[in-house]
Amino acid sequence: MKFTSCCITILKSLSFMVVITGLIFFSLATWLLLFNGYFIPLLHKNPNYFYMIYIIVSIGVLNFITIFLINPMFHSRCSLFFYILLILMSLSLEVTLIYTHQNYKFMFANELLESLKIDVSEKYSVDVGITPAIDELQQKGKCCGANAFNDYPVKKKKANEYYEEYPRVRVQYIPDSCCRSFSKNCGISDNPSNIYYRGCLGYLQEEIHHNLKFIFVLTSAAIIIQFFSLLTSFLTCFCCRKRNSNSSLNLNSTNENRSSKDRDRELFLLD
16 A cells, blocks of 8 residues: 555655756757757758657657546546556657667768858758858858868859949959858958958757757656656556555455355354
């Protein structure tokens, strides 16, 4: 009896921890999409980063649903089985998330090395999704281009576009988001006192690495919590089943004792 009550107390605590991890997964997905998702369009070569965010949202949903089963599962076997099913589904998604994370961890650096330079040199000011992502990356990272500012191709004017009275007209090829002090057409001067010379590749790789590290730590903690929650659920189910069987045996033995007493009374009365 004491062991069963102890299992129930532990399971309740672990269930609340599962709900809390669900809320943290929701918060992480919101942060990755809304507050730190400006560079997601730059990861178009490998969509695994975006897939991981979808998995995180799914885990958050499954973990949060368990809050409606914390009390009923101690009174209904069906609720307990449904709780175990949700935990198993969440665990499978978390294992999938860890697997995707490990694959992407060793691939994204080399992929960005190739794709970011192409995005800067060929797709900037052409692709409506890439252009604002690069602008925000350069402003937040205080950098310019992929490896350096000269990743942007120099624009050349045609001969008939020059005027004799303005032989030294300069053409802006550096975007304004590279400027140290942002203003319209500030990138017309590529002087190091005006624009950042450092490339954005290292900054972007570091940002993604930090996000992946946080995803790994949170998912690992959730797996540990849910493993013990699943184990405690099985123990609670087993103990409750054993207690019910013992109580039914006691009830049967009590009925047998009562029937034997009644039989003895009837024999006594006959004598």
